Amino acid sequence: MTKKALRDDDNMHGLRRTGGLTWSVRLSIPRDRWADAGKAFGTKTGIKQEVIRSLGTRDKHEALRRRDKALAAMREDLDAKLVAAGFLPIHGHWQPDWMNEDRLLTEALEARREITATSDRTDGGDDQMGGTDPKRRLIEGMDYMLEDRAEQLEKAGKNPSAYVGRYREIALGKSTPIGPLFDRWMRDVETTIRQQTARGHRLAFRLLGEFLASQDGDEGPSQNPETLIASISVESVTKRRIGEFPEWLAQRKGLSAKTIQSRVSPLKTFWDWLERKGYSEANPWLGATKGLKRRAEKEEKRDREREYTEAELIALLQANPDAHRRWGYGAVLFDLVRLGLLTGARQNELASLTRERIQPPETEGALPMIVVTSEVAKTRNSRRRIPLHPLAQKIIKERLEALEDRSDDAPLFPECPPGGPDGKRSWTLSKRFTLYRVRKTPWL
Structure with missing residues (x-):
């Protein structure tokens, strides 16, 4: 036959x-x-x-x-x-593994790369078929494969048209869904960023979803911004479409210029990644934050935090840690405020101090030090050793003597448990210090 x-x-x-x-x-x-x-x-x-x-x-x-x-x-x-009648559908809930959304996208994008890299120049062919186009042959082969899969889906009681149509749109460069690509990008960058930064990236995309929904006139409670941004295509996010996003963040969300920059930054970085991977030909976010830097500087000058007055510093330093023991953090703030003043170390660098990070004097007459390691340092250059003033030495000595845990990794400030997205001990300290600071006379 x-x-x-x-x-x-x-x-x-x-x-x-x-x-x-x-x-x-x-x-x-x-x-x-x-x-x-x-x-x-x-x-x-x-x-x-x-x-x-x-x-x-x-x-x-x-x-x-x-x-x-x-x-x-x-x-x-x-x-x-x-x-x-109380039975399962005819084929249950089965679907072939290649119908999985991630697998579909991966295979279709791979097909797109092959098609893009294949020549469309007609070669010699043979006597019967004549000249042939390599790119066309590749597309025809893909179509034969999709026909086979469509038949399998049909026999399994599934609708093949949705799968085939979506595969062809992606493979032929007509559509590239953002959702799976964003997940791939996050898996790639999460190994090098903190969890709090990762949360900021996801928030930026959720806000973009809200903005696009508002553009389409669909801001009802049933509209899920995360679902929307995951389902739209890379090609649909054009410079014209997202041009008003910074203004929307300022006017509708009330964000400052500096915060707007932090929301647009991960979007620009994601599109840079798309360009490198060959999924986008241009980055629509280039120039999106133009003018925001100057606005941020003006806002910073207007809202710049002033230094503590002498009276305020005295009030903080004279606070009685024993006045309200029921709060549970009076003593730790009493000690950490003084250590911060005497060492210049950051909150998390102090709150996460352990026994092994207290370094005794190396030579006679030298000062003991606290060591800021890469695990707690904010940046690479923050890794350092800080000499301890005699007043700071007294605080450290009392803390070490009060520790029941004699292990090297015993925390000096167990009152500050790890918290927040990155499990930092400064998480609790920061919240408690706000209460401490706003009181005219702390602890009363």
Whole structure:
């Protein structure tokens, strides 16, 4: 049998002619579901092996055109009857592994790279076929593969058109969904950033989703910004479309210029990554924050935090840590405020001090030191050793003597448990110090 004849036989799958020469379509029910289907349809025999519906035409080509739509409707009707009778749909909830969204995107993007890299110049070909286009042959091969998958989906009771259409759109460069690519990018960058920074990245994309929804006139409570931004395509995010995003953040969300810069920055970085990976030809976020730097400087001058007055410093330093023991953090703030003043170390560098990070004097007359390691340093250059003033030495000595835990990694300030996205001990300290600072006379 010739290849053409085989393809004709495949095309006639599921079709049959009745005595009046009208074409009908036949949907076979798996043997292990005959009894379920029989009960769902209420057949006299108690089983149902197939569903047959007339296509209302005698023309073969018209029957072929109507077949897929009729089969889809028949499967939907069969599943509805089964579910109403208390049974699972005809094929349960199965789907082939290649139908998974991540797998679809990965394969379709790989196909796009191959198609893009393949020449479309006609080569010599052969005597029968003549000259052929390598890129066209590659696309035809992809289409044959999709036909096979469509047949598998059809036999499994799935709608093949959605899968095939989505695969072709991505492979031929017409659509590139953002969601899976954003997940890949986050898996890539999360190894080098803190969790709090990662949360900021996700917030930036959620805000972009809200903005795009507002542009489309769909800001109702049913609209999920994260779902929206994950489903739209890279190609749809143009410079014109997102040009008003910074103004929207300022006017609708009330964000400062500096915060707006921090929200746009991960979006620009993500599109840089898309360009490097070949998923985008241009970065629409270039120039999006123009003018914000000057505005941020003006806002900073206007809202600049002033230094503590002498009276305020005295009030902080004279606070009685024993005045309200029930709060549980009086003593730790009493000690940490003084250590901060005497060492210049950051909150987390002090709150996370352990026994092993207290370094005794190396030589006679030298000062003991605290060591800021890479685990707690804010930046690479923050790793350092800080000498301790005699007043600071007294605080450290009392803390070490009060520790019941004699291990090297015992924290000097157990009152400050790890907290926040990155598990920093300064998380609790920062919140408690705000209460401490805003009181005219702390602890009263």
